[in-house]
Amino acid sequence: MTESERKIQLGLAGEKIVTNFFSKKGFNVEISIDPYDNQKDMKVNDKTVEVKTQVPFIFKNAFTIKDNHQLKKCKNADALVFVQAPCSKSDKAGIFQIDKGFEYSKYTTKKKNKMILVPMNQLAVRQLASIDGENKQILRKYATDF
Numbered sequence: 210m211t212e213s214e215r216k217i218q219l220g221l222a223g224e225k226i227v228t229n230f231f232s233k234k235g236f237n238v239e240i241s242i243d244p245y246d247n248q249k250d251m252k253v254n255d256k257t258v259e260v261k262t263q264v265p266f267i268f269k270n271a272f273t274i275k276d277n278h279q280l281k282k283c284k285n286a287d288a289l290v291f292v293q294a295p296c297s298k299s300d301k302a303g304i305f306q307i308d309k310g311f312e313y314s315k316y317t318t319k320k321k322n323k324m325i326l327v328p329m330n331q332l333a334v335r336q337l338a339s340i341d342g343e344n345k346q347i348l349r350k351y352a353t354d355f
Contacts, residue, residue, distance in 0.1 A: 257287045274327065
């Protein structure tokens with residue numbers, strides 16, 4: 210499986226985990242049919258929700274967003290949810306809601322990749338649930354290991 214295919218599978222797994230989480234809480238969840246929907250990944254009780262699934266940038270203790278149209282999509286959604294996948298440096302897996310008005314900064318890696326950092330230790334970041342068992346293993350299977 211290529212890195213690109215793994216990222217797609219990781220994202221799909223994260224969206225399913227979030228769907229199941231909100232459904233079990235009694236919320237009405239509607240998945241976006243278009244995988245390239247530029248406004249949302251799903252609606253939860255008629256609110257737009259953008260889901261990002263990733264191993265956080267451990268060195269900076271931050272979630273990341275590509276420095277392109279993704280930031281606008283994340284800021285404009287009614288809710289932004291990150292699914293943290295485990296890796297060798299952090300075994301933690303969970304569902305996090307990022308509130309509107311979250312703090313972020315721009316960052317360029319040594320390889321000149323531009324990204325947006327969303328620090329995990331801010332008031333706008335709230336953990337909704339931990340992920341364990343089979344769901345955690347599936348996230349580990351598709352996540353990058355760094």
